[in-house]
Amino acid sequence: MDEKRELTSVDLVALTAELNGYSGAVVDKAYLYGDDLVRLKMRDFDEGRVELLVEVGETKRANVARPEHVPNAPGRPPNFAKMLRNRLSGANLHEVRQHGFDRILEFEFRREDQDTTIVAELFGDGNIAVLDQNGEVVDSLETVRLKSRTVAPGSQYGFPQSRVNPLELDYEGFAERMRQSDTDLVRTVATQLNFGGLYGEELCTRAGVEKTKDISEADESDFEALYDATERLLDDVKAGRTDPRVYYERAEDAEDAADGADGADGAGEESERGRRVDVTPLPLEERADLPAEAFDSFNAALDDYFTNLETEADEGSEETTSKPAFEEEIAKRKRIIEQQEGAISNFEEQAETEREKAELLYERYDLVDDVLSTVREALAAGYGWDDVEERFEQGREQGIEAAEHVVGVDPENGLVRLELDGHTIGLDPDAGVEKNADALYREAKRVEEKKEGALAAIENTREELEQWQARREEWSEEEHEDEEDEDEEPEDVDWLSRASIPVRKQEQWYDRFRWFRTSDGFLVIGGRNADQNEEIVEKYMDGYDRFFHAQAHGGPVTVLKTSAPSEPSQDIEVPKRSLEEAAQFAVTYSSVWKDGRGAGDAYMVMPDQVSKTAESGEYLSKGGFTIRGDRTYFENTPVGCAVGITCEPSTRVVGGPPSAIEGQAETTVALEPGKFAQGDAAKRVYRTFRERFADESFVRKVASPDEIQKFMPPGGSRIADE
Incomplete structure (x- = not known):
């Protein structure tokens, strides 16, 4: 079986969807190998180094390759490569398009x-x-001058005449194309509908039609089955719902080849399963008899296939380099993050469902109470659960509304199940309406607490991912130290003047609190209300963290974290600068700012000095705590708040002490106590940001007035020096 050496139209549909995931990547350099392989070295916020290969010789493909799979930089660049570097250096990848359903890609x-x-x-x-x-x-690379089209420097580029695009056909158009054919079904799908031989056979197999049936003998059911199979396949690859495979030659063919190769023993797993012969974005029934390997992305599958195809075809022609398993570790953590994000989404949906159930009980209070009373009375009279269920069945037959909502009983757990507005709710008859609703609210809260744990876990996984990506980048830098021009440092990006800034947001577990990171990188969180104050102390304060509070009334609980929630707490020294910034945060977001004062006092203690147990004869209100032992005071601490926007590695609003925020954000606005209400001041800050950024739409997406307001102290404010 011959190896695949060209991508199909279906392959390009799937590939385009994936390549657009690198939108925003910045081009560092361009290379030309021989006269048919272009390599673009880019930088992406999430992926780091990105290597795009486009080959148009005997092998025709495009894919993102792992750094160790790209060829070493060639010698002196030819004019074509120099032209690419001149035009693309510092440019952003905006979009990848497939021209119609043809084998043409536009970058x-x-x-x-x-x-x-x-x-x-x-x-x-x-x-x-x-x-x-x-x-x-x-x-x-090649000059084309035909009657139908021209591709030459100085001329308008001429696309070849487009063939049928099945992505744009409705059923009537599809059927009409089929009826116009004078051959069989499989050849019609392959040629008239532009799918090619392999996918022509695949679609016939999926549709369950006879491949060799002549068009004149086919009926509407055959066309409908083929159209449905086509739509399902194309919808999946367009939406990126792929399950890529690399296929190998059959085992018996591999054994025959091995027998002819000096009868070598122990050739290894890859030799036993033979050469790679095909790569597809989806598992194909037409390839079901071939050994296959699954991949997480189509790009990864293409990279594996074409890298090894070249190795096998040109064996011994070039030395290969080994590299630690960075990609495997990175891919593993990305999969974990996807699973954790899915779990968070499920927790949110589950909690919302439980709350909806509880609210339904109150909305239909009389009906629910009627059902529960009926069950209680029947059980008290000595009837069994089967009798109860039978009684409700009789009630349904008689059209009794309450009985119509009972869908069953659960004798083992002593529950009766009601259906209300599409929700099935298991209720304890002995508990009554209110207690059943409270149980549902408690379940919703329990699920939300699981979500908080998942957010903390995902933060830890993201940190591990960043560490592996950093190690990969360090290796890549060392690997290319001796390559010509490979040691150039990318210039700093002037984000304010960029016409288009990609938006990259990452949800963090601490987003719902007040928070900032100190100049030394320590996370500081503060409560927005009494509930959050208690939550921070009870759930997120560990043994070696630092607890801060303003001496003034109404200040937030402020905790400087010395470890992530999922990590063991460690006794580490916190620099004085970070402690002072945390104290300033505690004072700024207290009543000191609201009262228009310029400074206030704060104190710091260790977590074991903070207690919810009041002194004898005293009472603690919600969100209040008792502090025992010596305190470290930060006297006459000035208030100070700056709000800024970060552009990398994520795009978002940040806010807190100016000394910390100004070093982290691309641009900041300093605030001071003033006459403008919080909402009005936030709008003034928003307008200031819009004036500073060339990309005004970026500011609208990332830093709306509502988002800015989350980082502002309570009370009146104004822009400093305005």
Whole structure:
């Protein structure tokens, strides 16, 4: 069986969906190998180094490759590579498009001074053309001058005449194309509908139609089955619902090949299963008899396939380099994060469902009470659960409304099940309506607490992911130290003047509290109300954290974390600067700011000095605590608040002491106590940010007045020096 050496139209649909996930990546350098392979080295916020390979020779493919799979930098760059570097250095990947359903990809890059589109023709002889923002060819690997189209420097790029695009066909258009054919079903799907031989056979198999049936003998049911199979397959690959596979030759073929290779013993697992022969975005029934390997992404599958295809075809032609299993570790943690994010989403839905059930009990109080009273009375009279269920069945037959909502009983747990507005609710007859509702509210709260634990866990996993990505980058830098021009440091990005800034948000477990990170990187959290004050102390304060509070009334509980919630607490020294910033935070978000004062006092204690037990004869209100032992005071601490916007590694609003925020944000606005209400002041800050950023839409998405207000102290404010 011959190896696949060209991507299909269906492959490009799936590939385009994945490649657009790298939108916003910045081009560092471009390389040309021989006359048919272009490599773009890019930087992505989430992925770090990104290597895009586009090949248009005997092998025609495009994919993101692992750094260890890219060839070493060639010698002196040819003019085509110099032109690419000149036009693309510092440009952002904006969008990847497939032209119709043809084997043509368009890579659009944007830069403030000019836009550039690379067109990769992955059919025929193959070609790569570079276009300016007006569609004019800047340069191309091959010059094409035909009656139907021209690809030459200085001319408008001419796409080849497009063939049928099944992505745009409704059923009537699909059936009409089928009826116009004069051959059998499989050849019609392959040629007239542009799917090619393999997918023509696959769609016939999935549709359950006879492949060799002549069109003249086919009926509407055959066309409908094929259309449904086509829609399902294309919908999956368009939406990125892929399950990629790399296929190997059959075991018996591999054994025959091994027998002819000097009868070598112990050739290894890969030799036993033979050569790689195909790569697809979805498992194919037409390949069900071949050994296969699954991959997390189509890009990863393509990288594995074409890297090893080249290795097998050119065995011994080039040394390969080994590298630690960074990608496996990174992929593992990404999978864990996806699972954790899914769990968080499930917790949110589950908690909301439990609350809806509780509210339904109160909305239908009389009906629920009637059902529970009926069950209690029947059981008290000596009837069994079967009798109770039978009684409700009789009530349903008689049209009694309460009985119509009873869907069953649970004798083992002593529950009766009601259906209200699509929810099935198990109720304890002895508990009454209120206690059953309270139980549901408690369950909702318990689920939300699990969500908090999951958020803390996902933070820990993200930190591990960042560590592995950092190790990978360190290795890559060392690996390329000796390569020509590979040691150049990327310039700092001027985010304020960028015309387009990608939005990258990450939900954190502490987002619902007041928070900031000190100049030394310590997380500081504070409560927004009495409930959060108690929650922070009871759930998030560990043995070696630092507890702060303003001497003034109405201040938030403030905790400087010395470890993540999922990590063991450690006794570490906190720099004086961070302690002072935490004290300033505690004072700023207290009544000191609200009263218009410029400074106040704060104190710090260790967690074991904080107690919910009041002194004898005293009473603690909600959110209040008793402090025992010596305190460290921060006297006459000035209030201070700055609100800023970060652009990397995530885009978001941050706020807190100016000395901490100004070093973390791309731009900041300093505040001081003033006459403007919190909402009005937030709008003034928002307008200031919009004036500073060239990309005003970015400010609207990331730093709305409502988002800014979350980081402002209670009470009146104004922009400092305004």
